[in-house]
Each structure stands twice: as structure tokens, then as C-alpha cells.
Amino acid sequence: MQRSLLRPLATSMRACYATHAPSAAAAATPAATASPSERYDPEEDPQLADMGYPKLYTTSRQLRSPRGWWDNQERINFGEPAKNDDIQSMWAPDVHSIKPSSALLQLATMFGVLGLFAGTVYFLRPAPPAMPRTYPTDPSERAIHARPDSANEIED
Structure with missing residues (x-):
């Protein structure tokens, strides 16, 4: 019984923004970092090609697998280059x-x-079991001493 009480505590201690970098002995996670072949074309974008900046992914992170990432909430690995505008993040508009x-x-x-x-x-729907209530005179007319509607009619 004691072991089952500690199990939720152990599962809640996962990687978050305040954790350290993963060790080399960590389990294999999906490789999402850019490889040397995924560099910018010098003719297409010479500034980023000269800096050796990796070509970023073009799909939303919402389409990635939900498990196996260093940061499970954002579905990103440690050290993976991030876009500066976060348009591909999990908080972007839904795909x-x-x-x-x-x-x-x-x-x-x-x-x-x-x-x-x-x-x-x-x-x-069934009909109501009683007739609607009727009054001989309008009680509001009597309360304010008003003339009845028949007295206000114009005759030709």
C-alpha cells in the first residue's frame, strides 16, 4: 500500500524548465536537431548559411509525438534550436x-x-390540463383608475 502512495509522487517529478541538461546516459529521444545536411542554402539565405545556423523545422510541434521529449509540454529536446517568434510552438494557433x-x-x-x-x-407536448385564467376586467386598470380599452376606441 505504501508503494502505491508514492507512485504519483514519482511520476510528478519530470523534466520541467528548471531541470538540468540531460546526461549522456539518458534514454534515446527523437532526434529533432538539425544535421549538417540541413543547413541553409547560401544562394537562398546567405546570412544564415554563413553563420552555419541550422535549418529549422517547418511543421507545428502539435503534430509531433507527445512522448519522448526533454520538455514534454513544448515537445522539444534540450539544445534544439528554437524559432525566435515561436510560431511553431504548442501555444500557437491550432493546426x-x-x-x-x-x-x-x-x-x-x-x-x-x-x-x-x-x-x-x-x-x-401534451396540452395543458386547464384553461387559461380569464378576468372580467383588467386588474391593472382598476388599480391605477385607468379608462378601459373600449373607451379609447374611435368610432366612425
Whole structure:
């Protein structure tokens, strides 16, 4: 029983922003750093090619595998070059894999089913068991000493 109580504590101690660099004996993680073959073309971008800056990935980190990274939240390894604008980070706008036409069709289907359900409930609702209450005179007219509506009508 004591071992099972300590298990959640051990799983909560994971790599975060305040951890040290991983040791050389750490488990193999997906290689996401740029290799020498992934350098900028000198004709395409001479400034970055002269500095030897690695060519950065072009896909969002949301599409990466969720496990096996040094920083699991950002899905990035220690020492991996990061973009300066963080447009590919986990906090960037979501990557949509559904076409707009499919999304509109799904929304229209959902609203149609909802309207069909509301119409069915409206038409199948039983009638009230009593008649609506009627008054011989309007109580608010008597309370404020107002003239009845029939006295305000114009006759031809």
C-alpha cells in the first residue's frame, strides 16, 4: 500500500524548465536537431548559411509525438534550436485537419438534428390540463383608475 502512495509522487517529478541538461546516459529521444545536411542554402539565405545556423523545422510541434521529449509540454529536446517568434510552438494557433466544407456540413447537421428534436418536442407536448385564467376586467386598470380599452376606441 505504501508503494502505491508514492507512485504519483514519482511520476510528478519530470523534466520541467528548471531541470538540468540531460546526461549522456539518458534514454534515446527523437532526434529533432538539425544535421549538417540541413543547413541553409547560401544562394537562398546567405546570412544564415554563413553563420552555419541550422535549418529549422517547418511543421507545428502539435503534430509531433507527445512522448519522448526533454520538455514534454513544448515537445522539444534540450539544445534544439528554437524559432525566435515561436510560431511553431504548442501555444500557437491550432493546426486544423478538417476542411472548412466538412466543418460547415457537420455544423449544419448538428443544428438540423437539434431543430428536429426541438420541433418534435414542441408538437408532441401534451396540452395543458386547464384553461387559461380569464378576468372580467383588467386588474391593472382598476388599480391605477385607468379608462378601459373600449373607451379609447374611435368610432366612425
